Amino acid sequence: MFTSIEQFAASWKQQSAATQQVMDALTDASLCQEIAPRYRSLGQIGWHLATTVHEMPSRTGLIFPQLEGEELAPASAKVIAEGYRSASKALLDAVQAQWKDEDLLKMSDMYGEQWSNGLTLRILIQHEIHHRGQMTVLMRQAGLRVPGLYGPTREEWIESGMQPLI
Ligand code: NI
Structure with a gap:
């Protein structure tokens, strides 16, 4: 869990920039690439990440704008990528403006459990990394260029x- 706002800000800037690279590589045609028939599509996972940036931390009482739209992903890759861009910046601004380090120790009800706010921010990033991994596989299957996030890709x-390397 994070114990300082500065730690979170550094980590979020790095991780959200990596997620943004993935979002920016999406195309409209690739959005319907599915994990399996009737499972989440690439566009749906991207939209899930863009909307979770508000959905999860807002449960702690942080106040910042929520993305417009419903749960179903928009059909535009640009809308998803720009949505993530604005949400990730709004979250960082809200944390820096509304919290001090000690607020990271406060507990909030998260999905029926008690998490410290510093843990919530950590889990937000872990959740993002998890789905980003799914996205890069689907991007490969859709024939997109995959950005190297933790090391070079094949291309x-x-x-x-x-x-x-094989
Ligand atoms: Ni999820």
């Missing part, structure tokens, strides 16, 4: 003149 190995 990045090749472009740098190296033999890709």
Whole structure:
């Protein structure tokens, strides 16, 4: 869990920039790529991440704008990517403006459990990393270029003149 706003801000800036790279690589045609028939699509997971940026932390009492739209993902990759961009900035602004370090120790009701606010912010990031991993697989299946988030992707190995690892 985070025990300082500064720690969270550093981590969120890094992780949300990585998620933004994934969001910005989506195309309208790729959004319907599904994990399996009738399971979540690439667009639906992207929208889930964009909306969770407000849905989860707002349960702690943080106040910032919620994205417009319902649970069903919009059909536009740009709307999803821009939605995530505005939500991730609004969250960081809200945490920095409304909380001090000691607020991270306060407990909030989260889905029927008691989590400290610092834990909620940590879980928000972990949840994002989890779904981002699903997205990069679906992006590959949809034929998109996948950004290297924790190391080079296959195309990045090749472009740098190296033999890709299997
Ligand atoms: Ni989820």
